[in-house]
Amino acid sequence: MNSYVHDDLIAAVATPPGKGALTLIRLSGKGSIEAAAEVFSRPEKLLRSPGNTIVHGWILEHPTGEQGGKVDEVMVSVYRAPASYTGEDSLEISCHGGIASTAVLAALRRSGFRDALPGEFSFRAFMNGKIDLSRSESVMELVSAKTDRGRSNAVGRLLGVLEDEINGIKKLLLDVLAETELYLDYSEDEADAAAGEAAGAFPGREKAEEAGGRLQKLSLSWRRERLYQDGALAVIAGLPNAGKSSVFNLLLREERSIVTEIPGTTRDWIEAWLSIEGIPVRLIDTAGLRNSGDPAERAGVERSRELLESADLLIYVIDGERGLQEDDLNFLHPGKTTIVLWNKLDRAKALENMIFEEKVSVPETANDKSYGTPLRPLPFSARTGEGMTELLAAIAGALRDTAGEAAETEGTGLGTLRQKDLVDSALASLNEALNLAKQHEALDLIAPCLREAVNALGEITGEVSSADMLELMFSTFCVGK
Template identity: 55%
Template sequence: MDKPAYGSNDPIAAIATPLGESALALIRTSGGSFAGSTGGNCNTANNDSNSVNLLAKIFSKPKRLKEAAGNTIIHGWILGSQGEKIDEVLVSVYRAPKSYTGEDSADISCHGGIAVVKAIMAALKQAGFREALPGEFTFRAFMNGKLDLTRSESVMELVSAKTGKAREQAIRRLTGALEKELSEIKALLVRVLVGAEIYLDYSEDEFNSPDEEAKGLLPDRPLAEEALARLSRLADSWRRERLYTEGALAVIAGRPNAGKSSLFNFLLKEDRSIVTDIPGTTRDWIEALISIEDIPVRLADTAGLRDIIDRNGQKAAVTDKVELIGIARSQELLSRADIVLYVIDGAAGITEEDREFLRHCDKDGNKPVPLLILWNKADVSDLPHFLPAELPGVPIGISAKTGKGIPELSRAIAGALEKASGSNNSPGDTVSADQNSAGPGTLRQKELIDNALASIREALDLADTTEPLDIIAPLIKNAVDSLGEITGEVSTAELLDLMFSRFCVGK
């Protein structure tokens, strides 16, 4: 049997909801040959390979289903090979081209039992459907002109969005904000390219001097500069987009019994870390995903750091081998953190170990990591008026027991992460200044934007050094092609197979 491949119009089916016990489940079908049906078109009635007609073979009301117009719902039963009833369902019918895939399609809403869903899928396979490949429905939507590649990728972003902000940005790309911006930039570059080609074609007739063309004249240069500026803004927004979609790693550090685990549990709103008065209780780091001011944050509680802050391996004050391993893992995690929350025990005050950590915390690694100093137990010990001058910042007074100062801490975390990502928002304000803007949502998009930027910059630099226009024009063409590859106007089968194979089945 031939291996299924993207690009075929085989009738396909897939479970679109998680397989488990639930009230309802959804099974999607699409594809097969069709003759330009627009809803109830008799041309499809005799086409057995059409997905709606195939489904009618195992439906209790086959004639009604075959003749159903687009955007209608038919009630009936899915039948087994012997005509036995499998489940009572609702079938939503969509006719080409007004469907998600651009093909005749049908969605089956059935009961959510595992056995029910599996039995319906088995009946569909027997009727002539095959299981859809990952992302094959969206692939067909792209191939049939229903979505460009930026919208296609935003579908998967929407499925995997962890916070409201990530959902909003994915929706902007799905509704075409990124495609519109890229199309406008590409139109600018096409005008530059056309001007350059006209100049090259007619320069001998228009200019008497044979050196005129060699002066590096770039027709419509202001348009190229505008395209450069707009692409630069898109490239700069990548870190902000990545923050909202992929999130950040926030590591809680500090001396034993400073209140790290209590803070972790409070932010998580459940008791995940063990809290005792015994130093060294936390032997390894614990991680959980939370949302802070609409930013997905992987929060990590680490083993208490004591007498080992100098990073030189001298751990004489700690003899427990298990605790030493936990401390070493904590230090490794700190080196990967996007933000560090250092907790000081307010009841004990600032110790020499605290000072040592804060003096050396920014000396390892190549990137500056935001650091927030937290004065814990502020409910029993207020933040002192006079703080050591060497502290890298003013501590935030909190209480992991009562919740005092936690809202201020959340805003400070969001503000620090946004600042590090290059966002222009005010601290804690996660709303983009331009409500309709959308930057690149995937690394593929970002890399192609960078390619276009590099080509335009090189073209402008060559123009400044009076290089011939026939050397400059191909760089503008390369930038146009890179932008076309983002939206899918320029693509290869290998690229499309790789991209859509990363989608979930059913999308």
């Protein structure tokens, strides 16, 4: 490692910067309790404290014995190695927020602590065997989770469900490898004919196939997990005055976007995050699509089109009172996952369900599945809220569909792209082993593929790791974590 040093004294503010009643400062390293005691009003009390206890006192401006006053009244939690997050002696100082915490940190620097780098506490936890890599990564996931579902998925990984699954699969592969190697040893002593026979048999094939199935499931889980972590972009579009901003406000349950009866009210797009069935959704209200002479409105329409292109989901609003317009057909976006709302149902004429299907000409390039969905408009009223339950379900369903069929399946999931790449590479090596076996290749060709698969899995948990990879991974964490 270039920048993380293992055994010196580190300190960092673990709470967000800014004004607040309290701030938490985290300290770790061998000798950290002794060093903190030097700037503490009750050094003996701190030095004698057992682990997992809290001591009340004052932080002093300078190490004991020197001149200087009291800086802040604090509570200090003491953790003794190895029973701490990092596995080292550690402390957490709850001090007052704002400038008080800056002064406390300055006093700690004077008694030998240096500023921790991003992710350095978790790095130490990993190096000291407190958590494996998949669990370290889940710590960051937890901190950045956007919805409750995202949080609970991350907690599962923090508790070690992914680590257990990876280790379970690895155990299967190691069993297969052991059997294969046993066969190899055996056939060396025997006639060549015996080796030839053994080649086709591939001991442990069933276990290898089971491992393959479980790896496949993990690999598929990534798209689902990413949906819950990163969320999706849903864009509300339609002709002017269709009721887009009204739908936007209804989904947010607040009057965020301006609604008037004048077409062309929304000029610039407006966005907000919301959670729909645990999926973080970035929802955007756009300017009504029409050809306008007004330069500001034209620019707004241009932006609407760009947003529409990048959307994961299009919520297309039709003014049911006016009925379907020729322009609606031009603006509907073939091939894009779309929910069509037949809005203003409280005033609208009968739903033009069938006509709608006939009027839309399906371009040859559009695939049936993605184009088939938008053709059933959802009866809706932004005024009365009718159709709201169906809309929420449709949004969640459509987003899960775009995340692949595995979306609904529960079970252990992958938390990062790094994990997904390694699972895929383990799967590729395992499939190669299975293919070689099918072609009756010799076992000494198959064994190295199995070993590669085992190594890739070891990298996920951090059993096999390079200094560069570790540095890269932990440096994406925030300071104090």
